[in-house]
Amino acid sequence: MYDIKALYEATSVQHAIELLQEHPEAQILAGGSDVLVQVREGRRAGVELVSIYMLDELRGVSIDEEENIRIGSLTSFSHITNDPIIQKYINVLGEAVDMVGGPQIRAIGTIGGNTCNGVTSADSASTLTAWEAIIEITGPEGVRRVPIKDFYIKAKVVDLKPGEIQTAILIPKSSYDRCYGHYIKYAMRNALDITTTGCSVNVRLTEDKKKIERVRIAYGVAAPIPMRAYTAEEFLNGKTINEKNIKKFSEMVLEDVNPRNSWRASRALRRHISVVMAERALRDSIEQAGGVING
Amino acid sequence: MDRQYKVVHCKINGKEVEKIVDMRASLTDMLRNDYRLTSVKKGCEVGECGACTVIIDGEGFNSCIYMAVWAEGKEIWTLEGLTGPGGELSDIQQAFVDEGAIQCGFCSPGFIMTSWEIVNSGREYTDDELRKALSGHLCRCTGYENIFRAVKKTMLRRLGKKKEAELVNSQGITEYPEPMPFK
Numbered sequence: 475m476y477d478i479k480a481l482y483e484a485t486s487v488q489h490a491i492e493l494l495q496e497h498p499e500a501q502i503l504a505g506g507s508d509v510l511v512q513v514r515e516g517r518r519a520g521v522e523l524v525s526i527y528m529l530d531e532l533r534g535v536s537i538d539e540e541e542n543i544r545i546g547s548l549t550s551f552s553h554i555t556n557d558p559i560i561q562k563y564i565n566v567l568g569e570a571v572d573m574v575g576g577p578q579i580r581a582i583g584t585i586g587g588n589t590c591n592g593v594t595s596a597d598s599a600s601t602l603t604a605w606e607a608i609i610e611i612t613g614p615e616g617v618r619r620v621p622i623k624d625f626y627i628k629a630k631v632v633d634l635k636p637g638e639i640q641t642a643i644l645i646p647k648s649s650y651d652r653c654y655g656h657y658i659k660y661a662m663r664n665a666l667d668i669t670t671t672g673c674s675v676n677v678r679l680t681e682d683k684k685k686i687e688r689v690r691i692a693y694g695v696a697a698p699i700p701m702r703a704y705t706a707e708e709f710l711n712g713k714t715i716n717e718k719n720i721k722k723f724s725e726m727v728l729e730d731v732n733p734r735n736s737w738r739a740s741r742a743l744r745r746h747i748s749v750v751m752a753e754r755a756l757r758d759s760i761e762q763a764g765g766v767i768n769g
Numbered sequence: 770m771d772r773q774y775k776v777v778h779c780k781i782n783g784k785e786v787e788k789i790v791d792m793r794a795s796l797t798d799m800l801r802n803d804y805r806l807t808s809v810k811k812g813c814e815v816g817e818c819g820a821c822t823v824i825i826d827g828e829g830f831n832s833c834i835y836m837a838v839w840a841e842g843k844e845i846w847t848l849e850g851l852t853g854p855g856g857e858l859s860d861i862q863q864a865f866v867d868e869g870a871i872q873c874g875f876c877s878p879g880f881i882m883t884s885w886e887i888v889n890s891g892r893e894y895t896d897d898e899l900r901k902a903l904s905g906h907l908c909r910c911t912g913y914e915n916i917f918r919a920v921k922k923t924m925l926r927r928l929g930k931k932k933e934a935e936l937v938n939s940q941g942i943t944e945y946p947e948p949m950p951f952k
């Protein structure tokens with residue numbers, strides 16, 4: 475038996491919003507792989523919960539009329555990895571969420587929960603940040619959209635107002651078109667471990683495949699919230715693909731990343747692996763995009 | 770606050786059932802207490818060990834971090850559903866016995882449910898894929914190799930590869946006789 479005060483089951487998004495307004499103390503329960511664990515640990519004991527888990531309308535991946543990739547917030551990690559749209563346009567997201575926990579966690583954990591928890595180590599966070607995802611939020615006032623970089627406010631705090639629910643994550647066409655990416659999760663074990671530092675890179679090459687048209691790189695656990703390394707990106711955009719530029723790009727991530735010491739790893743280790751991960755993820759992305767590294 | 774209850778209908782081990790359930794119950798609570806399906810173990814109860822794994826609509830879930838009320842309309846399988854009418858063991862259970870994949874047995878029901886999902890898929894997993902598929906379970910006794918072998922052999926047998934199943938060595942590696950046969 476969970477130590478909870480009450481569980482209210484939503485039957486539609488609208489109903490969920492009403493329940494949240496009726497019970498202002500209540501917290502949203504999606505897959506529960508964060509919430510129910512914290513109830514067990516006592517951190518959230520005695521809470522009221524509004525369950526949105528049964529809202530199938532929030533599940534699934536599609537391409538909407540604006541050509542965005544639309545991922546319903548309740549879509550589980552395993553369903554994202556197996557989805558043909560994800561595999562075709564943003565395979566790296568499927569690969570990233572396939573590194574969460576173990577298989578049973580990937581069956582229950584949702585991408586909405588993975589972003590709304592505001593956790594920098596969340597395995598989808600750096601990839602969604604690197605692909606400039608748009609967060610769709612539905613609330614008493616209707617629907618609004620926020621770029622992911624503004625959705626994350628500070629550690630464990632996201633831009634959700636009372637009564638609001640995250641209903642989808644959108645990847646605009648301008649963001650995924652002709653882009654190829656790679657995610658690296660650095661952790662101590664291959665399964666059931668939290669990311670020490672995560673790095674997600676993606677590139678779009680010029681027509682002749684000799685230059686980087688656009689590169690984007692984002693990190694988890696390099697700062698309290700997921701972050702981009704803009705200085706390195708600006709340096710590499712428009713540059714020729716060669717060893718010198720790849721090295722310079724990797725070193726330049728240190729201009730932006732600002733990890734801290736924690737019991738999991740030291741700041742020094744995190745800074746070191748940030749550079750190594752940038753280089754490896756960049757090389758892999760270039761290769762997937764059909765680029766050749768010359769000289 | 771008054772206690773909250775709800776009628777939950779679902780299909781458990783192939784049978785349509787319904788019961789009034791406490792809204793605070795986990796699926797583990799419901800299966801163990803209301804249906805006496807005690808193969809579903811309470812291990813860590815926080816999603817780490819896999820001892821409580823059941824199959825819901827074809828996918829393995831940790832029932833300890835799953836609300837009982839979410840079972841509404843679902844098709845659930847536990848270890849009890851695998852045995853025959855006279856208690857006969859299924860192929861995957863028998864393989865766990867034959868390979869010495871059970872010691873204290875606490876992790877076994879969960880492991881077997883995930884293994885059942887694997888062998889039912891009709892897919893041939895590589896060794897790495899198999900390890901990854903089994904990685905959501907902890908076993909403090911066997912050292913995993915016997916479990917790995919039991920799953921791999923059952924998978925191969927189900928795929929009609931009886932000869933290959935016999936070539937799986939004690940480390941779980943398929944050892945082809947020299948010279949290597951061409952595929």
Ligand SMILES: Cc1cc2nc3c(=O)[nH]c(=O)nc-3n(C[C@H](O)[C@H](O)[C@H](O)COP(=O)(O)OP(=O)(O)OC[C@H]3O[C@@H](n4cnc5c(N)ncnc54)[C@H](O)[C@@H]3O)c2cc1C
Nearest residue numbers: 504505506507508509575583584586587588596597640816
């Ligand atoms: C054993 C174990 C291993 C794990 N390993 C990893 C790992 O390797 N990597 C990783 O990233 N995570 C891991 N996790 C954490 C967890 O599985 C993920 O964060 C998951 O994405 C949470 O999703 P959920 O649907 O279960 O969220 P819930 O627990 O239901 O919710 C999480 C938070 O988000 C809020 N919320 C959820 N959905 C919405 C919504 N649609 N709108 C508004 N608010 C919402 C909730 O109120 C809550 O605060 C692990 C968890 C466990 C138990």
Ligand code: FES
Nearest residue numbers: 812813814819833
């Ligand atoms: S008891 Fe459910 S995962 Fe350990």
Ligand code: FES
Nearest residue numbers: 872873908909910
């Ligand atoms: S047999 Fe004892 S925990 Fe696995």
